[in-house]
Amino acid sequence: MPKPGEYVRSRAQAYHEQAHQMLLALVKLSAAILMVLLLVQLFGQSFGFGLSPLAYACVPLPIMFGWREVAKLRDRARRNEQGATGEEAIAAILEPLKHQGWQIEYGSYIAKLGDVDAFLLSPNGRGYVVEVKSHAGLVQSNGNYLFHTPENKRRRPFQKNFLHQARQQAIAIKQIKNLGYVTPIVAFSHAVVDIKTQPVTNVYVVGQNKLVGYLQYLDNKSRYDAKKKPIKRTDKSDRPKVQKPSRRPSP
The missing domain is CATH 1.20.5 (Single alpha-helices involved in coiled-coils or other helix-helix interfaces)
Incomplete structure:
Protein backbone atom coordinates (compact mmCIF):
# COMPACT_ATOMS: atom_id res chain seq x y z
CA MET A 1 0.00 0.00 0.00
CA ILE A 90 -3.15 15.44 6.51
CA ALA A 91 -2.17 11.80 7.06
CA ALA A 92 -0.71 12.67 10.46
CA ILE A 93 -4.00 14.33 11.42
CA LEU A 94 -6.03 11.31 10.24
CA GLU A 95 -3.84 8.79 12.07
CA PRO A 96 -5.89 8.80 15.34
CA LEU A 97 -8.96 7.65 13.40
CA LYS A 98 -7.29 4.30 12.81
CA HIS A 99 -7.50 3.60 16.54
CA GLN A 100 -11.26 4.23 16.33
CA GLY A 101 -11.80 1.57 13.69
CA TRP A 102 -11.47 3.68 10.56
CA GLN A 103 -9.71 2.17 7.52
CA ILE A 104 -7.52 4.55 5.49
CA GLU A 105 -5.92 4.07 2.09
CA TYR A 106 -3.51 6.53 0.48
CA GLY A 107 -2.54 7.06 -3.15
CA SER A 108 -5.08 4.76 -4.80
CA TYR A 109 -4.70 5.21 -8.55
CA ILE A 110 -7.75 5.58 -10.80
CA ALA A 111 -7.39 5.58 -14.57
CA LYS A 112 -8.04 9.00 -16.19
CA LEU A 113 -8.49 10.58 -12.73
CA GLY A 114 -5.07 10.11 -11.18
CA ASP A 115 -4.37 9.23 -7.57
CA VAL A 116 -6.85 9.59 -4.71
CA ASP A 117 -5.02 11.27 -1.85
CA ALA A 118 -6.98 9.48 0.87
CA PHE A 119 -9.93 7.11 1.03
CA LEU A 120 -11.54 6.43 4.41
CA LEU A 121 -14.06 3.78 5.42
CA SER A 122 -15.72 4.45 8.77
CA PRO A 123 -16.74 1.76 11.29
CA ASN A 124 -20.31 2.41 10.11
CA GLY A 125 -19.38 1.45 6.54
CA ARG A 126 -19.48 5.01 5.17
CA GLY A 127 -16.94 5.99 2.52
CA TYR A 128 -15.09 9.31 2.23
CA VAL A 129 -12.67 10.63 -0.38
CA VAL A 130 -10.27 13.38 0.74
CA GLU A 131 -8.56 15.45 -1.95
CA VAL A 132 -5.64 17.31 -0.34
CA LYS A 133 -4.55 20.77 -1.54
CA SER A 134 -1.48 22.54 -0.22
CA HIS A 135 -2.23 26.13 -1.26
CA ALA A 136 -1.60 28.84 1.31
CA GLY A 137 -3.69 31.96 1.89
CA LEU A 138 -7.48 32.22 2.15
CA VAL A 139 -10.08 29.95 0.52
CA GLN A 140 -13.67 31.12 0.04
CA SER A 141 -16.71 30.19 -2.05
CA ASN A 142 -19.69 31.80 -3.73
CA GLY A 143 -21.72 28.60 -3.42
CA ASN A 144 -20.64 27.17 -6.77
CA TYR A 145 -16.90 27.75 -7.10
CA LEU A 146 -13.85 28.11 -4.87
CA PHE A 147 -11.78 31.28 -4.74
CA HIS A 148 -8.21 31.69 -3.57
CA THR A 149 -6.61 34.77 -2.04
CA PRO A 150 -2.84 34.28 -1.76
CA GLU A 151 -0.90 36.42 0.70
CA ASN A 152 -0.66 40.04 -0.46
CA LYS A 153 -2.53 39.25 -3.71
CA ARG A 154 -6.02 39.67 -5.09
CA ARG A 155 -8.76 37.08 -4.83
CA ARG A 156 -9.13 34.85 -7.88
CA PRO A 157 -10.68 31.48 -8.79
CA PHE A 158 -8.51 28.39 -8.74
CA GLN A 159 -7.13 27.31 -12.11
CA LYS A 160 -8.52 23.79 -11.59
CA ASN A 161 -12.01 22.80 -10.49
CA PHE A 162 -11.20 20.91 -7.28
CA LEU A 163 -14.89 20.37 -6.54
CA HIS A 164 -15.44 18.51 -9.80
CA GLN A 165 -12.25 16.53 -9.26
CA ALA A 166 -13.37 15.37 -5.80
CA ARG A 167 -16.86 14.45 -7.04
CA GLN A 168 -15.45 12.38 -9.90
CA GLN A 169 -13.11 10.54 -7.55
CA ALA A 170 -15.97 9.81 -5.13
CA ILE A 171 -18.10 8.37 -7.94
CA ALA A 172 -15.23 6.17 -9.14
CA ILE A 173 -14.39 4.92 -5.63
CA LYS A 174 -18.06 4.19 -5.01
CA GLN A 175 -18.10 1.88 -8.01
CA ILE A 176 -14.73 0.28 -7.26
CA LYS A 177 -15.53 -0.37 -3.58
CA ASN A 178 -19.19 -1.22 -4.25
CA LEU A 179 -20.46 1.28 -1.69
CA GLY A 180 -23.82 2.97 -1.44
CA TYR A 181 -22.40 6.50 -1.31
CA VAL A 182 -18.98 8.12 -0.96
CA THR A 183 -18.72 11.66 0.42
CA PRO A 184 -16.20 13.92 -1.37
CA ILE A 185 -14.07 16.27 0.74
CA VAL A 186 -11.44 18.85 -0.28
CA ALA A 187 -9.00 19.49 2.58
CA PHE A 188 -6.50 22.39 2.54
CA SER A 189 -3.38 21.63 4.53
CA HIS A 190 -2.02 25.19 4.71
CA ALA A 191 -4.84 27.58 3.77
CA VAL A 192 -7.46 29.22 5.97
CA VAL A 193 -10.91 28.06 4.82
CA ASP A 194 -13.69 30.62 5.31
CA ILE A 195 -16.84 28.94 3.98
CA LYS A 196 -20.02 29.35 6.00
CA THR A 197 -22.39 27.09 4.03
CA GLN A 198 -21.45 23.45 3.52
CA PRO A 199 -21.34 21.48 1.30
CA VAL A 200 -20.32 23.39 -1.83
CA THR A 201 -21.98 21.63 -4.77
CA ASN A 202 -22.08 18.39 -2.73
CA VAL A 203 -18.42 18.66 -1.69
CA TYR A 204 -17.28 19.56 1.83
CA VAL A 205 -14.36 22.01 1.89
CA VAL A 206 -12.38 22.26 5.14
CA GLY A 207 -9.03 23.19 6.59
CA GLN A 208 -6.82 20.54 8.13
CA ASN A 209 -7.73 21.60 11.68
CA LYS A 210 -11.42 20.76 11.10
CA LEU A 211 -11.04 17.66 8.94
CA VAL A 212 -11.31 14.99 11.65
CA GLY A 213 -14.23 16.79 13.31
CA TYR A 214 -16.10 16.99 10.00
CA LEU A 215 -15.51 13.31 9.27
CA GLN A 216 -16.85 12.29 12.66
CA TYR A 217 -19.80 14.69 12.38
CA LEU A 218 -20.76 13.47 8.90
CA ASP A 219 -20.44 9.83 9.91
CA ASN A 220 -22.59 10.26 13.01
CA LYS A 221 -25.12 12.30 11.04
CA SER A 222 -25.42 9.65 8.34
CA ARG A 223 -25.96 6.95 10.96
CA TYR A 224 -28.63 9.05 12.70
CA ASP A 225 -30.38 9.80 9.39
CA ALA A 226 -30.38 6.11 8.51
CA LYS A 227 -32.13 5.25 11.79
CA LYS A 228 -34.57 8.14 11.44
CA LYS A 229 -35.54 7.31 7.86
CA PRO A 230 -38.97 5.65 7.74
CA ILE A 231 -39.31 2.19 6.27
CA LYS A 232 -41.13 2.20 2.95
CA ARG A 233 -43.70 -0.53 2.39
CA THR A 234 -43.29 -2.14 -0.98
CA ASP A 235 -45.86 -4.93 -0.63
CA LYS A 236 -49.45 -3.73 -0.83
CA SER A 237 -50.61 -6.76 1.18
CA ASP A 238 -48.77 -5.38 4.21
CA ARG A 239 -50.85 -2.23 4.26
CA PRO A 240 -53.71 -2.13 6.77
CA LYS A 241 -57.07 -2.61 5.15
CA VAL A 242 -59.59 0.15 5.71
CA GLN A 243 -63.24 -0.71 5.15
CA LYS A 244 -65.01 1.89 3.09
CA PRO A 245 -68.23 3.22 4.64
CA SER A 246 -71.38 1.96 2.95
CA ARG A 247 -73.53 4.44 1.12
CA ARG A 248 -76.61 5.69 2.96
CA PRO A 249 -79.74 4.33 1.34
CA SER A 250 -81.93 6.92 -0.27
CA PRO A 251 -85.26 7.63 1.46
Whole structure:
Protein backbone atom coordinates (compact mmCIF):
# COMPACT_ATOMS: atom_id res chain seq x y z
CA MET A 1 0.00 0.00 0.00
CA PRO A 2 1.45 3.42 -0.95
CA LYS A 3 2.50 5.78 1.79
CA PRO A 4 0.99 9.30 2.10
CA GLY A 5 2.53 11.61 -0.49
CA GLU A 6 4.66 8.84 -2.01
CA TYR A 7 3.23 9.10 -5.53
CA VAL A 8 3.43 12.90 -5.63
CA ARG A 9 6.97 12.92 -4.25
CA SER A 10 8.04 10.43 -6.92
CA ARG A 11 6.69 12.82 -9.57
CA ALA A 12 8.69 15.66 -8.01
CA GLN A 13 11.84 13.53 -8.21
CA ALA A 14 11.10 12.75 -11.87
CA TYR A 15 10.74 16.47 -12.67
CA HIS A 16 14.01 17.22 -10.89
CA GLU A 17 15.73 14.53 -12.94
CA GLN A 18 14.28 15.87 -16.19
CA ALA A 19 15.43 19.39 -15.36
CA HIS A 20 18.93 18.13 -14.55
CA GLN A 21 19.18 16.13 -17.78
CA MET A 22 17.91 19.06 -19.87
CA LEU A 23 20.35 21.50 -18.29
CA LEU A 24 23.21 19.06 -18.85
CA ALA A 25 22.23 18.68 -22.52
CA LEU A 26 22.13 22.46 -22.97
CA VAL A 27 25.58 22.87 -21.46
CA LYS A 28 26.96 20.14 -23.73
CA LEU A 29 25.40 21.80 -26.77
CA SER A 30 26.90 25.17 -25.87
CA ALA A 31 30.30 23.53 -25.33
CA ALA A 32 30.04 21.83 -28.74
CA ILE A 33 29.26 25.15 -30.42
CA LEU A 34 32.23 26.75 -28.71
CA MET A 35 34.52 23.91 -29.81
CA VAL A 36 33.40 24.26 -33.44
CA LEU A 37 34.02 28.00 -33.37
CA LEU A 38 37.49 27.54 -31.91
CA LEU A 39 38.37 24.95 -34.55
CA VAL A 40 37.13 27.23 -37.32
CA GLN A 41 39.11 30.10 -35.85
CA LEU A 42 42.24 27.95 -35.56
CA PHE A 43 42.21 26.37 -39.00
CA GLY A 44 40.71 29.41 -40.68
CA GLN A 45 43.86 31.40 -40.03
CA SER A 46 45.74 28.92 -42.22
CA PHE A 47 43.45 29.78 -45.12
CA GLY A 48 43.46 33.49 -44.49
CA PHE A 49 40.09 34.03 -42.85
CA GLY A 50 38.89 34.30 -39.28
CA LEU A 51 35.73 34.65 -37.27
CA SER A 52 34.15 37.81 -36.03
CA PRO A 53 33.99 38.11 -32.24
CA LEU A 54 30.21 38.36 -32.63
CA ALA A 55 30.15 34.70 -33.70
CA TYR A 56 30.93 33.69 -30.13
CA ALA A 57 27.71 35.36 -29.00
CA CYS A 58 25.79 32.28 -30.16
CA VAL A 59 27.57 30.03 -27.63
CA PRO A 60 25.17 30.69 -24.70
CA LEU A 61 22.04 30.74 -26.89
CA PRO A 62 20.99 27.12 -26.15
CA ILE A 63 21.12 27.78 -22.41
CA MET A 64 19.33 31.12 -22.78
CA PHE A 65 16.43 29.66 -24.78
CA GLY A 66 16.29 26.35 -22.92
CA TRP A 67 16.46 27.82 -19.42
CA ARG A 68 12.73 28.62 -19.47
CA GLU A 69 11.87 24.93 -19.88
CA VAL A 70 14.30 24.01 -17.11
CA ALA A 71 12.62 26.56 -14.85
CA LYS A 72 9.18 25.09 -15.66
CA LEU A 73 10.32 21.60 -14.71
CA ARG A 74 11.82 22.85 -11.47
CA ASP A 75 8.59 24.71 -10.64
CA ARG A 76 6.57 21.53 -11.21
CA ALA A 77 8.94 19.65 -8.96
CA ARG A 78 8.56 22.30 -6.25
CA ARG A 79 4.76 22.21 -6.42
CA ASN A 80 4.72 18.42 -6.24
CA GLU A 81 7.02 18.46 -3.22
CA GLN A 82 4.69 20.98 -1.59
CA GLY A 83 1.74 18.71 -2.39
CA ALA A 84 3.49 15.68 -0.90
CA THR A 85 4.18 17.65 2.28
CA GLY A 86 0.50 18.57 2.47
CA GLU A 87 -0.60 14.95 2.08
CA GLU A 88 1.81 13.86 4.81
CA ALA A 89 0.45 16.56 7.13
CA ILE A 90 -3.15 15.44 6.51
CA ALA A 91 -2.17 11.80 7.06
CA ALA A 92 -0.71 12.67 10.46
CA ILE A 93 -4.00 14.33 11.42
CA LEU A 94 -6.03 11.31 10.24
CA GLU A 95 -3.84 8.79 12.07
CA PRO A 96 -5.89 8.80 15.34
CA LEU A 97 -8.96 7.65 13.40
CA LYS A 98 -7.29 4.30 12.81
CA HIS A 99 -7.50 3.60 16.54
CA GLN A 100 -11.26 4.23 16.33
CA GLY A 101 -11.80 1.57 13.69
CA TRP A 102 -11.47 3.68 10.56
CA GLN A 103 -9.71 2.17 7.52
CA ILE A 104 -7.52 4.55 5.49
CA GLU A 105 -5.92 4.07 2.09
CA TYR A 106 -3.51 6.53 0.48
CA GLY A 107 -2.54 7.06 -3.15
CA SER A 108 -5.08 4.76 -4.80
CA TYR A 109 -4.70 5.21 -8.55
CA ILE A 110 -7.75 5.58 -10.80
CA ALA A 111 -7.39 5.58 -14.57
CA LYS A 112 -8.04 9.00 -16.19
CA LEU A 113 -8.49 10.58 -12.73
CA GLY A 114 -5.07 10.11 -11.18
CA ASP A 115 -4.37 9.23 -7.57
CA VAL A 116 -6.85 9.59 -4.71
CA ASP A 117 -5.02 11.27 -1.85
CA ALA A 118 -6.98 9.48 0.87
CA PHE A 119 -9.93 7.11 1.03
CA LEU A 120 -11.54 6.43 4.41
CA LEU A 121 -14.06 3.78 5.42
CA SER A 122 -15.72 4.45 8.77
CA PRO A 123 -16.74 1.76 11.29
CA ASN A 124 -20.31 2.41 10.11
CA GLY A 125 -19.38 1.45 6.54
CA ARG A 126 -19.48 5.01 5.17
CA GLY A 127 -16.94 5.99 2.52
CA TYR A 128 -15.09 9.31 2.23
CA VAL A 129 -12.67 10.63 -0.38
CA VAL A 130 -10.27 13.38 0.74
CA GLU A 131 -8.56 15.45 -1.95
CA VAL A 132 -5.64 17.31 -0.34
CA LYS A 133 -4.55 20.77 -1.54
CA SER A 134 -1.48 22.54 -0.22
CA HIS A 135 -2.23 26.13 -1.26
CA ALA A 136 -1.60 28.84 1.31
CA GLY A 137 -3.69 31.96 1.89
CA LEU A 138 -7.48 32.22 2.15
CA VAL A 139 -10.08 29.95 0.52
CA GLN A 140 -13.67 31.12 0.04
CA SER A 141 -16.71 30.19 -2.05
CA ASN A 142 -19.69 31.80 -3.73
CA GLY A 143 -21.72 28.60 -3.42
CA ASN A 144 -20.64 27.17 -6.77
CA TYR A 145 -16.90 27.75 -7.10
CA LEU A 146 -13.85 28.11 -4.87
CA PHE A 147 -11.78 31.28 -4.74
CA HIS A 148 -8.21 31.69 -3.57
CA THR A 149 -6.61 34.77 -2.04
CA PRO A 150 -2.84 34.28 -1.76
CA GLU A 151 -0.90 36.42 0.70
CA ASN A 152 -0.66 40.04 -0.46
CA LYS A 153 -2.53 39.25 -3.71
CA ARG A 154 -6.02 39.67 -5.09
CA ARG A 155 -8.76 37.08 -4.83
CA ARG A 156 -9.13 34.85 -7.88
CA PRO A 157 -10.68 31.48 -8.79
CA PHE A 158 -8.51 28.39 -8.74
CA GLN A 159 -7.13 27.31 -12.11
CA LYS A 160 -8.52 23.79 -11.59
CA ASN A 161 -12.01 22.80 -10.49
CA PHE A 162 -11.20 20.91 -7.28
CA LEU A 163 -14.89 20.37 -6.54
CA HIS A 164 -15.44 18.51 -9.80
CA GLN A 165 -12.25 16.53 -9.26
CA ALA A 166 -13.37 15.37 -5.80
CA ARG A 167 -16.86 14.45 -7.04
CA GLN A 168 -15.45 12.38 -9.90
CA GLN A 169 -13.11 10.54 -7.55
CA ALA A 170 -15.97 9.81 -5.13
CA ILE A 171 -18.10 8.37 -7.94
CA ALA A 172 -15.23 6.17 -9.14
CA ILE A 173 -14.39 4.92 -5.63
CA LYS A 174 -18.06 4.19 -5.01
CA GLN A 175 -18.10 1.88 -8.01
CA ILE A 176 -14.73 0.28 -7.26
CA LYS A 177 -15.53 -0.37 -3.58
CA ASN A 178 -19.19 -1.22 -4.25
CA LEU A 179 -20.46 1.28 -1.69
CA GLY A 180 -23.82 2.97 -1.44
CA TYR A 181 -22.40 6.50 -1.31
CA VAL A 182 -18.98 8.12 -0.96
CA THR A 183 -18.72 11.66 0.42
CA PRO A 184 -16.20 13.92 -1.37
CA ILE A 185 -14.07 16.27 0.74
CA VAL A 186 -11.44 18.85 -0.28
CA ALA A 187 -9.00 19.49 2.58
CA PHE A 188 -6.50 22.39 2.54
CA SER A 189 -3.38 21.63 4.53
CA HIS A 190 -2.02 25.19 4.71
CA ALA A 191 -4.84 27.58 3.77
CA VAL A 192 -7.46 29.22 5.97
CA VAL A 193 -10.91 28.06 4.82
CA ASP A 194 -13.69 30.62 5.31
CA ILE A 195 -16.84 28.94 3.98
CA LYS A 196 -20.02 29.35 6.00
CA THR A 197 -22.39 27.09 4.03
CA GLN A 198 -21.45 23.45 3.52
CA PRO A 199 -21.34 21.48 1.30
CA VAL A 200 -20.32 23.39 -1.83
CA THR A 201 -21.98 21.63 -4.77
CA ASN A 202 -22.08 18.39 -2.73
CA VAL A 203 -18.42 18.66 -1.69
CA TYR A 204 -17.28 19.56 1.83
CA VAL A 205 -14.36 22.01 1.89
CA VAL A 206 -12.38 22.26 5.14
CA GLY A 207 -9.03 23.19 6.59
CA GLN A 208 -6.82 20.54 8.13
CA ASN A 209 -7.73 21.60 11.68
CA LYS A 210 -11.42 20.76 11.10
CA LEU A 211 -11.04 17.66 8.94
CA VAL A 212 -11.31 14.99 11.65
CA GLY A 213 -14.23 16.79 13.31
CA TYR A 214 -16.10 16.99 10.00
CA LEU A 215 -15.51 13.31 9.27
CA GLN A 216 -16.85 12.29 12.66
CA TYR A 217 -19.80 14.69 12.38
CA LEU A 218 -20.76 13.47 8.90
CA ASP A 219 -20.44 9.83 9.91
CA ASN A 220 -22.59 10.26 13.01
CA LYS A 221 -25.12 12.30 11.04
CA SER A 222 -25.42 9.65 8.34
CA ARG A 223 -25.96 6.95 10.96
CA TYR A 224 -28.63 9.05 12.70
CA ASP A 225 -30.38 9.80 9.39
CA ALA A 226 -30.38 6.11 8.51
CA LYS A 227 -32.13 5.25 11.79
CA LYS A 228 -34.57 8.14 11.44
CA LYS A 229 -35.54 7.31 7.86
CA PRO A 230 -38.97 5.65 7.74
CA ILE A 231 -39.31 2.19 6.27
CA LYS A 232 -41.13 2.20 2.95
CA ARG A 233 -43.70 -0.53 2.39
CA THR A 234 -43.29 -2.14 -0.98
CA ASP A 235 -45.86 -4.93 -0.63
CA LYS A 236 -49.45 -3.73 -0.83
CA SER A 237 -50.61 -6.76 1.18
CA ASP A 238 -48.77 -5.38 4.21
CA ARG A 239 -50.85 -2.23 4.26
CA PRO A 240 -53.71 -2.13 6.77
CA LYS A 241 -57.07 -2.61 5.15
CA VAL A 242 -59.59 0.15 5.71
CA GLN A 243 -63.24 -0.71 5.15
CA LYS A 244 -65.01 1.89 3.09
CA PRO A 245 -68.23 3.22 4.64
CA SER A 246 -71.38 1.96 2.95
CA ARG A 247 -73.53 4.44 1.12
CA ARG A 248 -76.61 5.69 2.96
CA PRO A 249 -79.74 4.33 1.34
CA SER A 250 -81.93 6.92 -0.27
CA PRO A 251 -85.26 7.63 1.46
